[in-house]
Amino acid sequence: MSEVDLFQANRPRLFGVAYRMLGSASDAEDVVQDAWLRYSAAQPADLRSPTAYLTTVVTRLCLDRLKSARAAREDYVGPWLPEPVLTDDRHEPEQSLALAESVTLAFMVLLETLSPEERAVFLLREVFDHEYADIAAMLDLTPANCRQLFHRAKAHIAARRPRFRGAGDADGKRRLAGRFVSALRDGDGDELTRVLAADVGFWSDGGGKVLAARRPVFGRDGVVNLLLGIRRTAPATGIPIEAVTLDIVEVNREPAMVVRVDSIYVFTIENDAIAALRVVRNPDKLRFVERQLAHSSSR
DSSP: OOHHHHHHHHHHHHHHHHHHHHSOHHHHHHHHHHHHHHHHHSOGGGOSOHHHHHHHHHHHHHHHHHHHHHHHHTTOSSOOOOOOOBOOTTTOOOOSHHHHHHTSHHHHHHHTTSOHHHHHHHIIIIITOOOHHHHHHHHTOOHHHHHHHHHHHHHHHHHHOOOOOOSSOHHHHHHHHHHHHHHHHHTOHHHHHHHEEEEEEEEEEOTTTSOOOSSOEESHHHHHHHHHHHHHHGGGGTSOGGGSOEEEEEETTEEEEEETTTEEEEEEEETTEEEEEEEEOOGGGTHHHHHHHHHHHTO
């Protein structure tokens, strides 16, 4: 297998590591490209395992970026959410529950609470199933250090872990998302009330660049009132709500509504109700998924 073929075979996995590490698909793409440049400049005879070498490069590049990103996120305006990605099987198949759960927005927000090293060890061990000796070599640590970091991260995750709702009836979830879309388009507060859980949460990430709720909103009545308010303000943009394109897709392993090209509403569904709404409106975080959507529609 040629160097190019080997790299391309590893590319989806490398992107998966980088995306979960950074919470940014655009940055993950840059890291994977940088890893290719380093790999292509290396001497193949010196590489006992090209796959391990590539994973090591990607992980270390991500650690460098995470340490600077953490400082920037302390000044982030409003709730921070990861950059969304389409996860339809045509784009990035996930073959296990661990992989699927680890890419949900709720879980990736939780990963943000770990230190960069804890995050790397947890993902490489729990999600990507690497041995401690391999992880130690990648991070220039000892296996004992890696075990300690992993157990610390796992305890932290277990104490705060959101329940994973990715498994189940995908068609049923899509139908529920469709009911939400129709209710929002029609301004039907009663139907919105029916599809939302009593303790539903709403997070909106505008990054200080577009209008978005600065604080999370909890509870069905508050979220319904917020959604109806968003609908009422649509004509002020010059585009009536009836003319806005609302598509249902799969984003980060959960059903989502795309408001082209203004925002993405990602639904967490539990017990036939929408338990959480995470809305990405920061235009910088929509560019990657816009490219994915354009590529999908061109097929």
